[in-house]
Amino acid sequence: MALLPTETPLGSAESGLAFLAGAPYPVLVLAADGAVVHGSGSAWNLLGRPAGAEGEELAEVAPWLLEAHSRLCAAATVRRHRPGAPAAETAVRGVIAGAEVEAHPSLRADGSVVWWLVGDTDRGLAAVVERERWELLARLPGLLLNSLNVDRCLETTAQQAAAHLADAAVVVSPHSGRALRFVTCLRDGPPVRGQVRADPAAVPGLAEALQGFPPVPSRWIDPETAPNWLLPEGLTAVGAVSVTPLPGHGVPAGALVLLRGPGHGAFTPSEEVFARLFAARAGAAVSAAVMYSEQAAITDLLMRELLPPRLEHMNGADFAGGYRASVDRDRVGGDFYDVHPAADPDGETLAVLGDVCGKGLEAAVLTGKIRNTLHALLPLADDHPRLLSLLNRALLTSHHTRFATMVLASVRRQQSRVTVRLSAAGHPAPLIVRADGRVEVSRTHGSLVGALPETTVVSDTVVLAPGEACVLYSDGVTEARGGPLGDAMFGEERLLHALGECARMPAEAIVERVLMLASQWVGGRRHDDMAVMVVAAPQGTRLSAAGRYGHGGFPA
């Protein structure tokens, strides 16, 4: 729509508009052609344009206002020729810089229009801020949980708080110990880590916040008292301080300190409420990260402690072991094996392979208990039933019926042969791979340990000729599900068959072969822990190398 030509010269109209400066609302006077005749300071503020901007700029900021103005001027022209026409001086609504504005026109005799811009500005601006805040709250957990790393989590919290809540933010770590550890961040700056030996009580409300007490209202905190370490580089003076606890899962996860430069006044109650909402989410994420990292540290520690030993040639027999942990991450496995070499070369070496019921920390604790107890009971290893009975009693508890199954193998070199005394306590019986490829199942059987009042066990003694091996395994191998259809168990038959092809193979090779076949069987699917240990009588060539066992006394 073309703008109507100006009918009345404005002349010195502007001087007559001086009174508008005191108007309670932002006000714009537009000539009939849309040119800006006058704008109050508050109107320019609202438009976000420097005072005295042209009509084109108005078209950019508030096109709806110019359109309404043209309609109004057109109607006024019509009315001037036809006095009966309806008046069109109705208010219009639109959005300026994100805020809802109501514009009330009053026609002047010279054809120009005074537009009173009635805001809604506060409410509109508040709505925008509110929307941004909720968006931030919705986005925050995703940002924070991107990595379950405590430091990263604190850095992100500081960064987001500085960007959206204040001029700068300081996140003080939980569990700070004697030194206070914190992350500071200026708005749009990088987070900076620091630590200081200071009393948190130096910042009003900080000591309390670190203990999880509710925040102190910002207006009660004298910004002058903020210690220097609290100020990020670049923020020289502080106008307002707010301290909010980061509530964690039952324990405080630190505290959030918001800082504002001078001249802005204290944080308002609504800002403080939002800071608490923000802190609640950040605190949950930080404490999740703290718990995760603690658990990961515990799991790491236990895993290190539970890592199977490196096995080798010991006292005239070959030992090899292998382990494939369950693919379920962050779970400590339930299988274990150990070899306790005899004190003297002619003595018995005790090898143990076991499987603890269940998973996770409880299983790990039980495994540790079993390994320690077995170690302590080593002097009694010549009597397997007694050793198992004592172990059973040591493990029995009224709290639970977690149990373990295991095979004990007492290994002794006798001339060229290796004698293995086997006791299976509720565990699959070991398999014997003969030199000619036959595979025998040991006849040992017995009850599990740790849950029954008494244990029973029937031991079995096998003699391995050179090149023969005894294979101890956990049921994770035979119960591995997979195969062509994905749901068949690897099973004892397949294991027997596979071992039949392992005759005269070195111990390490048998372990690798079994674990490889089972892993192939499983494919990428989930599986339980799989452990294999092989005790083998060395082939003839090894015998001549056995000189170290006898200084003439060892009959080779």
Add this chain to the structure above:
Amino acid sequence: MTELPDPVHPAPVPAPPPAAVTLPVEGDLDHESCDTLLATITAAVSTQPAGGVVRLDCTAMTMCDSMGLSTLLQIRRRTDAAGLLLLIDHRPAVLDRLLHLTGTFEHLVRRSAVRDDDAVGA
């Protein structure tokens, strides 16, 4: 002299059949389902008077892993403590194999069977 029946000891009357509750065990009994079963049994045990019978009907059991076995052992402890007889009925072959392998068959099944005979009086 005529022997009179001792008035203090009247002729034994057949005892009423012990109260019994049967609970089905369905699907896989493993680390995911064992807590639920234990909770159900514990609730059932608490309502049974001593001398009663708790039957686990394993007709629909498909699998039992080590946590499942641990749970059965725990159930056995609870029923023993409450003076109840635990019977594990309709055991699938896979369960029997596990019980034999772990040497718990005697504890969980045979001892119950013996007591079962006593209790029922055959």
